Amino acid sequence: MSMCKGLRAAVRSPTRRKALTAADLVSWGYSEGAEAPETYARKLSAVDRCMSILAGSMAKLPNYIFDAKTRERVDHPLLHLLNVRPNEAMTPSIRKEVLENSRNEGGNGYDWILRDPRTGRITELIPVPWYLVEPWRDLSGRIWYTVTHPVTGEPMVLPQEDICHYKGATRDGLKGISALRRAADTLASARASQQYERSYYESGGQPSGILRTESDLGGYAKGADGKVLTRSDGSAVSLKDQLRSEWEKIHAGPKNGHRVAILDLGLDYKPIAASNQEAQFVESKEVSIRDIARYFGIPLYKLGEGKEAYSSNEQNAIEYVTGTLHPIVTQYEEEQTWKLLTDREIGRGLEIRINLMAELRGDTAARGNWYQTMLQNGPFSVNDVRALEDLPDIPGGDEHRASLNYVPLSMWAELSRLRAETRPPAE
Numbered sequence: 001m002s003m004c005k006g007l008r009a010a011v012r013s014p015t016r017r018k019a020l021t022a023a024d025l026v027s028w029g030y031s032e033g034a035e036a037p038e039t040y041a042r043k044l045s046a047v048d049r050c051m052s053i054l055a056g057s058m059a060k061l062p063n064y065i066f067d068a069k070t071r072e073r074v075d076h077p078l079l080h081l082l083n084v085r086p087n088e089a090m091t092p093s094i095r096k097e098v099l100e101n102s103r104n105e106g107g108n109g110y111d112w113i114l115r116d117p118r119t120g121r122i123t124e125l126i127p128v129p130w131y132l133v134e135p136w137r138d139l140s141g142r143i144w145y146t147v148t149h150p151v152t153g154e155p156m157v158l159p160q161e162d163i164c165h166y167k168g169a170t171r172d173g174l175k176g177i178s179a180l181r182r183a184a185d186t187l188a189s190a191r192a193s194q195q196y197e198r199s200y201y202e203s204g205g206q207p208s209g210i211l212r213t214e215s216d217l218g219g220y221a222k223g224a225d226g227k228v229l230t231r232s233d234g235s236a237v238s239l240k241d242q243l244r245s246e247w248e249k250i251h252a253g254p255k256n257g258h259r260v261a262i263l264d265l266g267l268d269y270k271p272i273a274a275s276n277q278e279a280q281f282v283e284s285k286e287v288s289i290r291d292i293a294r295y296f297g298i299p300l301y302k303l304g305e306g307k308e309a310y311s312s313n314e315q316n317a318i319e320y321v322t323g324t325l326h327p328i329v330t331q332y333e334e335e336q337t338w339k340l341l342t343d344r345e346i347g348r349g350l351e352i353r354i355n356l357m358a359e360l361r362g363d364t365a366a367r368g369n370w371y372q373t374m375l376q377n378g379p380f381s382v383n384d385v386r387a388l389e390d391l392p393d394i395p396g397g398d399e400h401r402a403s404l405n406y407v408p409l410s411m412w413a414e415l416s417r418l419r420a421e422t423r424p425p426a427e
Contacts, residue, residue, distance in 0.1 A: 044187065050303070055104070056097065059097040062354070067350055068349040086126075103166050104180070105130060108135075108178075110129075111125050111127055111165075111339075132148040133146070134146045145158045145159075183295040300316075321360065329354045332354060333353055340352060376402070376403055379400075
C-alpha cells in the first residue's frame with residue numbers, strides 16, 4: 001500500500017479518530033464534571049510533586065550523538081534541535097518537560113517531527129498533548145497517528161515516521177497506560193480523604209451535632225406572607241430543612257467557629273464528639289503518599305516523607321536514577337534513534353544518547369566517588385571526566401591509568417620477583 005493510498009484509507013475510516021469521553025474518565029475512577037483527569041489528580045500534592053520530579057529530571061538531561069563502532073561522540077545537526085532550540089516556541093528543557101508530563105498524564109508523549117519537504121531534513125520537534133493524538137494500525141499492520149491540530153482543530157493523519165512516541169506502561173506496544181489511570185483507585189481514595197478534610201475544616205473543625213426539640217417539625221416552612229417556601233425546582237421546604245439551613249448559615253464554616261449560639265423554640269443542641277481518628281489525617285496521608293510514590297517510582301525523601309538520613313537518601317537517589325529514570329531514558333533514546341536518524345546513519349552505528357550524569361550534578365560526593373573509581377580502574381581518562389563536567393581538555397589528559405596492585409595471577413610470580421630485586425637493601 002502506497003503512502004497516498006494509506007492516507008486516503010485512513011481518512012475514510014471514521015472509527016480511527018476516537019475522542020476522550022466523560023465515560024472514559026469515569027471508568028478510570030474520576031468523578032464526573034468539567035475537570036480534566038490530570039487537573040483532578042494534580043490537586044493531590046504527592047501526585048503533583050511526583051510528576052514535577054520526573055518532568056524536571058528529564059528536562060535537564062542533555063542529548064549527544066554516539067558512534068557505537070568507534071565509541072566516540074560525534075557532531076550532528078540534530079544536536080541543535082535537541083540541545084539548543086527544538087522549535088520556535090520552546091527551549092529544549094520545556095519541550096522535554098511537556099513530553100514527560102504528557103507521558104505521565106495520559107500514558108503517551110508525542111513529538112511531531114517536521115521536515116523540509118525538499119531535503120527531508122528535520123526542522124522542528126513539536127510536542128503534542130496526548131489527548132490530541134490517537135495511534136492505530138491499518139489492515140496491513142502499519143501504524144498511523146490521527147493528530148488533532150492544536151490551532152485549527154482539524155484532524156491530520158500522519159505516518160509513524162513523523163511521530164516520536166514515548167509510552168508509559170503498555171499492554172499492546174501501541175498505546176501506553178498512564179500512572180494516573182493505573183493508580184485510579186488510590187487517587188480516588190486520597191482525593192476523597194482530602195475532600196473530607198476540607199469539609200471538616202470548612203465546618204470550623206467542629207463535630208456535627210443534633211438539634212432537639214419537643215415541638216412537631218413535620219410541617220412545611222412558611223414565609224412572612226404565610227405562604228409555604230419552595231425550592232428552585234418547586235418542591236416545598238420542610239421545617240426540618242429550614243431549621244438545618246438557618247443553623248448552618250450562622251454556625252457552619254471556619255469564620256463562624258466558636259460563635260455563641262442562641263436557641264429558642266425549646267431547641268437543645270447536643271454535639272457528637274469527634275474521635276481522634278476523625279480529627280487527625282496524618283496517618284492516612286502517609287499511606288496515600290507511599291502508594292502514590294510507588295506508582296511513579298519516586299523515593300519518599302523527594303516528597304518530604306520517610307527517613308531523612310544522608311546515607312540512605314544517597315542510595316535512594318542512585319536507585320531513582322537506575323531504577324526509575326534509566327528505563328524511561330532508554331525508551332527515549334531508542335525511539336529518537338529510530339525516528340530522527342536516517343537508515344544510513346543507523347547502519348554506521350550512530351545512536352542518540354541522553355546523558356544521565358546531569359541528574360547527579362547536585363550530588364558532588366556521589367559524582368566524585370564515581371569519577372575516582374572510573375579513573376583508578378582505567379575506563380576513564382582525565383579528559384573524559386572533564387568532558388562530563390563541561391571542562392576543556394588538558395595536555396596529557398587522554399592517558400588511561402590503572403593500579404598495579406591488581407594484576408593477573410599468571411604474572412604475579414614474575415612481578416613479585418622484580419619487585420624484590422629492585423627493593424633497596426636493608427641497612
